[in-house]
Amino acid sequence: MLEQIILVSSFTFIIHFAETITYSLRLAGVRMGKIAVAISLTGIILLVSRTANMVQAPLMGKLIDSAKTSMEYSLIEQFRIIILSASLGTIAAMLAFPTAVMLARRVIAHLEVAGSIPGLLRTTVSIEKLKNSRSHIRLPKLGMLARLRIGGIPKRLFLLNIIVTAIYTIGVLAALLASSITTEHAIAASQSSGLINGVATILLALLIDPEIGLLTDKVLKGEKKSAALTKVFGLLMLSRVMGTVLAQLLLVPAATLILWVVSR
DSSP, rough: HHHHHHHHHHHHHHHHHHHHHHHHHHHHHHHHHHHHHHHHHHHHHHHHHHHHHHHHHHHHHHHHHHHHOOOOOHHHHHHHHHHHHHHHHHHHHHHHHHHHHHHHHHHHHHHHHHHHHHHHHHHHHHHHHHGGGGGGGGOHHHHHHHOOTTTTTTTHHHHHHHHHHHHHHHHHHHHHHHHHHSSSHHHHHHHHHHHHHHHHHHHHHIIIHHHHHHHHHHHHHTOOOOOHHHHHHHHHHHHHHHHHHHHHHHHHHHHHHHHHHHHH
């Protein structure tokens, strides 16, 4: 059972790390004036995240089966460990952000020369290239935290990202937790995860992404400095961490709400 928890937590770590690190590609694309290329690479990373999410699903099902057959098995505690791995994945992406921006610039430049992803892999994936990548390592500095003040960007963007991240983090977990409590409505409860994540995705697409896109356009046009976009991405990463912390608090109430809705 411990192996399953480690596997699920590892996939959760990868999902949140990958989704957070995409900000580095966007920032690198803006700085190089290659935003379209950066967005295409962002899609590839998100594909990795979605694939990890698909592999994670059957493992989560095994956890539920174990909880129903063993009275000593604490499903809530295991889910809290999984949520913690989401927080750790986001924090790891924040720490890796300066390095990721430097590497993203190199990847975008090499992709322009190679002309395709397979060509990029052929020309860049080698032991020598991987060794050279160490020269692009940039450690985060404490001064970066001092610049992460809310002033200058909409507070609602920061708060919305916290809420959306929290919903996305516990969408599947809360639904599965609710399904483990009831037998009569177990299937309905477990299937509600798609609706919950769908709501989070809609909120992200309607309320958060457009504002980031508008700010990106202003930076590309020279109306705002690149530092403003760096600050926004920093705050968005910080809000994602806070969202995973909020998810810890919302796990049980969300499961209770799902159970109440499906039993109506």
